[in-house]
Amino acid sequence: MAFSRRQFIAGTSAFALATPALVGRALANDNIIFASILDLSGGLDIYGAPMAETTKMAIDDINAAGGLLGRQVELKLYDAQSNIQLYTQYATEAAAGLRAHTVHGGITSASREAIRPTLARFNTLYFYNTQYEGGVCDFNNFNTGSTPAQTVAKVVPYVMNKWGKKVYIVAADYNYGQITAQWMQKFVKDGGGETLGVEFFPLDVTNFGPTIQKIQAAKPDLVISALVGGAHVSFYKQYAAAGMNKEIPIASTTFGVGNEQTLISAEEGDGLIAAYSYFEAVDNAVNKDFLGRLEARLGAGRPTMNELSVRSYEGAMLWAEAVKAAGTADRDAVIAALRSPLSYNGPSGTVTIDPKTNHCVQNVYIAEAKNQRFEILESFADQQPADTQLVCDLVANPNQNVFLFENGLEAAGIKM
Amino acid sequence: MDQIAALIIQIAYGIANLALISLGLAIIFGMMRVINLAHGEFLMLGGYTVVVATNNGVNLWVAMLILAPLVVGVIGVIVERLLIRWLYGRMVDTLLATWGLSLLLIGIVTSIFGASTATTVSVPIGVIRIGEYTVSGYDIFLIFVTLCLGAAVFAVLKLTKLGLVARGTMQNAQMASALGVSTSRIYMITFGLGAAVSGLAGGLLAPVTGVLPTIGATYIAKAFITVISGGASILTGTAAGSVLLGGINGIVAYITGPTFGEVALLVAAIILLRLMPRGITGRFFRKSL
Known part of the structure; x- marks a missing residue:
């Protein structure tokens, strides 16, 4: 919690010294490395813990199906402890130390903005699988969660x-x-x-x-x-x-x-x-199978699934599909494959990358709470991330990594 | 008019809420000079006792009023025997040790119950209508309980032999020991009582707040600010600190919004401690309990 400057310098310099060793190990390792940074403790663990469970399930599913390109996918899960400073530290470690092929994670928008610039600088492909306020325009970053224009x-x-x-x-x-x-x-x-x-x-x-x-x-x-x-x-x-x-x-x-x-x-x-974009009550075969397998893994006490946890699974799967399509785990080829654009049919329905914004075209459901569960009232298929599309065009100008709504919606010409 | 009446009840509730979350800390800090950074977790354990007990079919009132203080009181006694009693008179060490304890308790609860626990607890008292406005009957119940709890602590400290011996021990442990008092036992009982009061507060707040392993962090700062602003006297200090800070917070939050309400509370505490470094009861009501 309270870190003194001296401790911080001691910690980071020890980390800097350890880095060459980590690089050596990463290069010697033939696995594809998938890093995930989530809050597994502290106040945000009510979101992070289920997201970590579905991320693990996604990696196990990928490996059970023979891995990617004949290699196993290795999950490195970091617990940021609801502490923004640790996000930055772990993102640097995952990108520079482990040379991770992709980093997924971040829960609050504050945590995303802490690691997104770092991962852009290290050219490490980044997925943010959380519903958020829209406005990220970053060639290196795929925002798979729903945005306000959708929900x-x-x-x-x-x-x-x-x-x-x-x-x-x-x-x-x-x-x-x-x-x-x-x-x-x-x-x-x-x-x-x-x-x-x-x-x-x-x-x-x-x-x-x-x-x-x-x-x-x-x-x-x-x-x-x-x-x-x-x-x-x-x-x-x-x-x-x-x-x-x-x-x-x-x-x-x-x-x-x-x-x-x-x-x-x-x-x-x-x-x-x-x-x-997801409730447990979504009625399709993929979702039934997903929930059944989740229950088999974690037992009847499994966490209730919601957009964050299911999208963490689907985000990992989107990346895996892109690696298969690209035939390599290299960032540029995977990004090109994702923007081709790629679709994945997951528990929430079909999710498709929007190449203009690196966001997702996805289904949206309106639901009502009843007896501690949600019942779906209305469904909307294939909703566009229209908010971010107002301000972001990565097809015309791919060299961007900005958060355009940092100071509110004036960037989109919307006056309050 | 209705609105003013409803607002006054809200502000009174805000004050009672601060007093309730601070009283257990005031006992432990005010009497024993132990900085208990695990205080928030004692409140959390009280809340968890209620959630777990009611999920297993225990009556809500029994869980709140009997089980929560009992369970947390016992935990307090265990903590005192294993950890705190080695550290009396070493204030900074107790601070570090109880911080560690706080992390440990969060970790234990998270590993047993997970990051969140489903609950069906809801407020057991209906709504009170004031003209066009409604006030939660449970808020009024909590104001009443806080007053009773204050009275009970006063009665125990002032009117019973245990209270007399405890106050004597806190003033001069060596002299109390020379007069045949088992000071070690008195410390244990006082710490246990402080923990039990915290557990009761956590249990009573369970129906109106979220109960999560990490929820203690939201209470600890406010409880400390209230106790420090109040000063050395346990009851008068907690009451004065709660009335001042809770009142300012409630009024400012109503006028400008919750963010400035929180800011006003902190600014008031800073100014107060600049003017009165020993808290309100360091300047006024010095002989009070």
């Missing part, structure tokens, strides 16, 4: 149609929450609605009483939440404790990816609506 743009009109036009927004206070809240306001306005209030919460807030009062005073028709992490689960509990869940319903772009529906009781969570 928020679908769920906001749906709930405004169902519940009413006056909206109150609550969101986590860092880049994901801030930018997503701007998207929400845009889509509310596009739908002829009105945003009555927007509030941001530091990640360690557990008392939501004053905000619940303000929501009561503002009398919106619905609340949209982009709250993140374990402490914010308290919002849904306190909202229900004040009897509000019976009066003003909630839609969310984050409820469910940390399996929040199991952390609050059925009477507190029922009726909440969310949109993602």
